[in-house]
Amino acid sequence: MATTVEHHVDNTIERPGERAPLVLGGLNYSEITRTVCDVAERPRPPRAWYIAFAISFALTAMFGVLIMHLFLKGVGVWGNTSPVYWAFDIVNFVFWVGIGHAGTLISAILFLFRQNWRTGINRAAEAMTIFAVICAGTFPGIHIGRVWAFYWLFPIPTEHLALWPQFRSPLLWDVFAVGTYFTVSLLFWYMGLVPDLATMRDRAKSKWAKIAYGAFSLGWTGSARAWHRYEIAYMILAAFSTPLVLSVHTIVSFDFAVSQVPGWHTTIFPPYFVAGAIFSGFAMVVTLLVPARELFGLKDLITIRHLENMNKIIIATSLMVGCAYGIEFFIAWYSGVDSESYAFKNRVFGWYYWAYWIMVICNVVIPQLFWFKSIRTSPWLMVIICIFVNIGMWFERFVIIVTSLSRDYLPSSWTYYQPTWVDFGMLIGSFGLFTTLFLLFCRFLPTVAISEVKNVAPKTHHS
């Protein structure tokens, strides 16, 4: 590759009076374009891509088969019981929705706050958001007992149903919240893609690529007027998305907070869930981008500084989450309610104590390593830590959902929940779906926002 010269410039060092460069390697505009487009334009992707795709596509296929099995046999193929009516299905749902938070946060909130470093990572993060929400949306869709009636959840004014949904139910709010979030995120992502798609269209050599990129670039000309409108629209969408970042997980947390289950019935859930979502989302972005920048030669555009910034957010949200864990215990004790304080004691010392300790170690203890600069700037170490964070965040949902449900009010109903192989298969399968979509994205679409990166690129000699 052409631009491997200045990789070793350390842009993580703050020099007073000087902005740290966000594009390295002295890339000029055309080199930036070439670097990004090269991924899609090269005749065949690296061998690693094929291997990764083969594995993840196989897992996706398994996911599909398991969903069919679920449909044919019933929800009983999972380990859900009475009283643990929700288990892996909703754990996975909340987990994936949480992952889906980073993208919009990066693209919208950081945009409004003029955080220029977002440009290197926003495209991939947004794509990841969309794929995560697809995975998330799958689970509530298939977890219901009579899947063929899933559309009854939507307010469709038909004679057949003759009834509106029940608007007091948080599950219905979920449908609206996740639906809105997905729509707006998709729009936002696609809007941002348009200029880059046009670039790809202009560079495309094969007929099919020309047609496809041409169709999706919506006749973008790159005129000043087009840019003007584009920027206004982008700003509006960013403003739209910003509250959604907070609302989605707030509403998802209402599924729990609004109910009567000890361990769920807590007012801290909305901020706690949002913090956790951002935490896990950023960890997932880091997990994906480190290998992607290696694989597709994007190290100059997605620099160590980008990664370090994300790690700083991860440590901040880790502290928030840790704080929330503590406050939950305080409130449980302070409330004086037996069942509430028991629920929390049970988390730590009960049947599922191991899940609780996995959660605490992965979410609160391990991210503290990011206080060390050497660790937070070392790509492969941060991937390992971020994988731990994602494990921890999955267990956080497991602890909240399964531990609380397995022991609520009447001890007579307490049941130890045990997942089945289908539960594990579908969890792994959803990762397969997510990775498949992400690999396809990397292969066919501009992984980095070309036009935006050019804005933050240092002035080149040529210009």
Next chain:
Amino acid sequence: MPSLKNGSTIAQWPVVEPNDEIRDLYVTLEREFPQAAAEFGDGISRRRWLQLMGASLALTGAVGCRYQVENIAPFVFRPKDRHPGAYVRYATAIDLDGVALPLLVNTVDGRPIKIDGNPDHPDSRGASDIFTQSRILDLYDPDRSNKPSVKSGSTRADSTWQEFETAFQEVIDGATSNQGGTLAVLTQPNSSPSLQRLKQRFLEKYPNAKWFEYSAIGNDNELLGCQRAFGKPVRPHFAFDKCKILVTIDADILSLGGTAVRANHEFADARNPDKDSMSRVYAIESQFSLVGVSADHRMALAPSQIASFVAALETGIAAEAKTPSTVGDEKEKFLAAIIEDLLANKSGCAVVCGWSQPPEVHAAVWRINQALDNLGSIITFTETHQREPYAAQLQKLVVGMQGFSTLLILDGNPVYDAPADLKFSDALKKVKNTIYVGLTENETSRECTWFANASHPLEAWSDGRSFDGTHCIAQPMIAPLYGSRSILEFLSTAISEKKNGLEIVRETATAVLSKENSDNVWAETVHMGFIAGSAASTVDVAIVDTLRLTPLKDWKSNWDGGKLELIFAPSRQVFDGRFANSGWLQELPDFITKLTWDNAAVISPKTARLKNLKQSQIVKVELDGNQIELPVHIQPGHANGTVTVALGYGRTFVGRVGGNVEKGIPSVGADVGKLRTSAQMYSRPDVELVETSKRVRLALSQDPFTLDEMGREGIRTRLGGNSPLIRGGNFADYKEYVTQHGPLVDESELKTEHDPDWHGHAPATEHNETTNNRQLPVINASLRRPAGSESHDETAQEADDHRDHAGGHDTHWPQGLALHFENKSLNPGPKYSGTHKWAMSVDLSKCTGCNACIIACQAENNVPIVGKDQVIRGREMHWIRIDAYVIDDPVNDPDAENADFKFQPVMCQHCENAPCETVCPVAATVHSSEGLNDMVYNRCIGTRYCGNNCPYKVRRFNYLNYSEAVTLIKYPTEGIYNEQEKQMRGLGMNPEVTIRSRGVMEKCTYCVQRIQNTKIIARNEHRPIGPNEITTACQDVCPTGALVFGNMADRESDVHKNHRKVRAYQLLDQLGNLPRTRYLARVRNPHPALEKHAPSESHT
């Protein structure tokens, strides 16, 4: 019902061929009106319309079931009193092991769907038990045999009745020629007078034939004990309702045996805390029983120790010992208290001894009762026929096998349940010709030359005698579904009379009836179900036996960790194994262990500790070369050093539920009968449990004890704590409170705000204070505290405090909960404008935990069974369950031999602020205007959120297609029954209740179909619904009257009266859900000197 004429053509399905005329009509119907009757044209006259509709109705009826008259003809005019789809009730009776229970059977369109007790008979009073309830399921069991079969060589082949009759005729001819010299008959105990009469006739015709009776679980010891004590065979009857002091010695009077239903009723009657006095019950037993749970004091003793206890008791009573019950160790105090109580209540108490104790202990107990003047007052006797013990009879048969050329086995299953030392199966092979007649093929029939399928009790005429000797008539509810014949008819053939069942039964009744058996008298008798006044008359008895007991083992000795005693107990689900193919019973949790689909080696925590055994570990028991493997279940309160194993499991040839080894369907549980010998039918000493490394997961419907320490702590806090799940206290305290404050609370208690139907009280704020602040007086404060946290004195102090402030909760309710409670006024619940407010009350003082409500609910509401694996997953579907809690603290005191058990039936509480309703996204669970929490199955999509949010966890989800209902998407080969078999099962379903398919939530509806039916009837008759007119299925079956349903808004209703009692409380009231179901606190009557050891406080 006419006799069966289908002879050799045994139809698997009662198909009635329509005659030509009807067929023509049907064709016309098809051709003219292909879709629906709504499309009838104008050209049809009203007369023609009626004809056509009548014909189609008749045809519909002919497909699935049979009417009383089998001549199918078009109903041009509907026969009088026949309403398609309406319930019709018939009286009948079903015998279980020699005692008949008078019953009423609900039929709809000619098929029985629900069994209840006959309210006119004192043995039932409308109640029944689990076995009776489950008979509906085995009537329609697709695994029932549908034709005779014959063994040729080593293989079995299907046969026909015709072939069977030919073969049987040869037997009869042979027997006639040698007067039955080589003929033997083996039957199960059966109270049927007709059977007895035919037996006499049989023995008259074949004077040299031998007749034997055998049952694996019999009252041999009781009979021999009476024989020994009184010198004649008599049957004891206890008036438990008049009993002030009751001592049960290894006797579970409440769960098994022919008197259980009546005993439950009378027992609860004597223990009603709202009466002036309440009985006191002492239970001495090894295995935890229902009486043990209900008793005020319980002591666990090994079976071998019981004789010495009885001896000590006898000595004490004889000496009129006035040992103060405050001296000595706990066991001595216990005995002293019993003696003191018994002596103080002479001629008003009873000591009952159980079946498993040897005759000499029975005799000693009779002497004690004699000394207490109970004979004739509390205990009366009726005459019974003399017989040898069952095991001895079977032994005689086995010894004589070689001499018989023909053996007739009428029902029963000796190959499976005979004591191992008799080697019955080997002996059977010596008989040339063996004929088995029974309900279905089993282990025994497989080894017999011939098998012929007998009719189900609901399919055939029969009779029986209830425990008090009343002559009961059993009429068939449906023609035999599988072309079977009744055993009576078979016997009649055997004596070459060939009468049909009706003739036999009517002939027998003629001798009992006081007047001429005219058709009218007969119809009336059949209608009643029993012949009033035919109960056996009492006989006077006098003690003839004065031989003192010479016990081997001291009752005061503690088990030292040596060898164990093995106790064989009849299964409290499948009895002796005969109900092994009943899914309802297999899935019914045991009262105490909560184990389903299995039997286990039940041991106490101390036994487990000293023998180093773990919960669910597989252990081996090896005796006489027979070896069985069983999982361990640890049960606090079980006698130390003993192992209880349940009989009736490990069937190898019974069906798709209970196991069929030939077809690769595994047995349920292990057959422990292999370890029994004819000398040791109930217990065996010197047994070792050999541990293995295998472990299994037991299908426990609840974990009363086997949780981790954190879980046990949770149970303790919830049963103590601020708002205990089960509240209650002492009778003395309760009475004192009632004297001071009155037995009822203010009516406004039952009122919701803005209640328009509430008269006499303005919906004013002055009542709000009472509404919000009144809390159930917590009668026994010790229950409100975590176990063992304070000394007894302080507890008493607090109880005293509480009595001073009773009614107000300020001193007891911590701030957090008081807040919760006051917050109720923020959401006073929905408004009701109608005159009906359905509600239920559950009296924890009366509930003995007999499980009958679970099966009754299952039968009424088509509740499916789920199977062992699903129970392990925690997915059982019962709409009503009986929660059991162990209050003891076995961790701090691992050697505690006693544990306090408490039962609490829980079904949907029908909350006014129902937490399930607000969270359902599709409004599938909604509130009715009468306060019911309705479940709309076809609206439900199964998000299961309601289940999560229900704090009572009474909602049940169809994770799989348990009912095998029609589902949109499914694997094509799903389900264990084929279409025809499914239809057969469908016949037993209640047509008023939807069958729930996979993916929907379900729960108790307060039997809404019964409410609606009664409303329709009342409206048609232009009258209001009576105060107690509607009953639920669980209420009907409850032998103690613990469950009461009704209209809370009607002051005359029992539920209103119960809700107003000071004992009434709402479960989890701190949540503000305002459940319509309320519980009445559990009141116990401990001996003052033993109060410390009363179950509720055994931890101090």
